[in-house]
Amino acid sequence: MDKLPSQSEDVQSLWCTEIQISEATARISLLKAIFYSFEQCSGELSLPVHVPGVKSKGQAEEPVTLYHHICIHLCTFIASFQPSLFAELDAALLDAVLSASMITSLLAMDAWCFLARFGTAELCAHHVTIVAHLIKSCPGTCYQLNNLSILLKRLFFFMAPSHQVEFIQRFSPKETENLSLWQHISFQSLSTELRKQTAYEVTRVATAECRKWLSSSRTLGELESL
Secondary structure, three states, rough: OOOOHHOHHHHHHHHHOOOOOOOOOOOOOOOHHHHHHHOOOOOHOOOOOEEOOOOOOOOEEEEEEEHHHHHHHHHHHHHHHOOOHHHHHHHHHHHOOOOOOHHHHHHHHHHHHHHHHHHHHHHHHHHHHHHHHHHHHHOOOOOHHHHHHHHHHHHOOOOOOOHHHHHHHOOOOOHHHHHHHHHOHHHHHHOOOHHHHHHHHHHHHHHHHHHHOOOOOOOOOHHHHH
């Protein structure tokens, strides 16, 4: 990770692109290999293992946890990515976020949040929209939905106010079908005016939906669907 940024774009592309060698064999990208290797370090991550930290101007080098060490180097590596490799980066991060390994998913979320802060506001808004669509397409309850909802909540804090307005217009809290999405978004990430307006709409629609459900011939067994 530390050496690749100094290489040419062609070399970086070779390392960071997944290649199908044969019908049965594929060479995974470096990013996916990093997350896979990280997932195998559960023993080291559960112990108080410390490694040398990254030197910074005016600060002494201090030991950091293995997780912190890997996260710093991963984010530094991501910052050097060429635009042509963003599709590979998005795919690798999403694949790791959806991992059954909680610590692997957390590392991918931390890296994604770094990308949201380091990249453009448009890129952050684009990623939030993609995650929102994925959440809406998730059937029922699963760990993947839980991971995506945490990522959405964190990314929303990095959105520009204008993009938050666009998001509200696209996924209007006035629509019942969007209530399942808004339950994962913190109103604290919105400006004061947007917060009041959105909270009011979510509460109004949710209350109306509850009253509709109570006035129907529903049974206790169907309560979970509400």
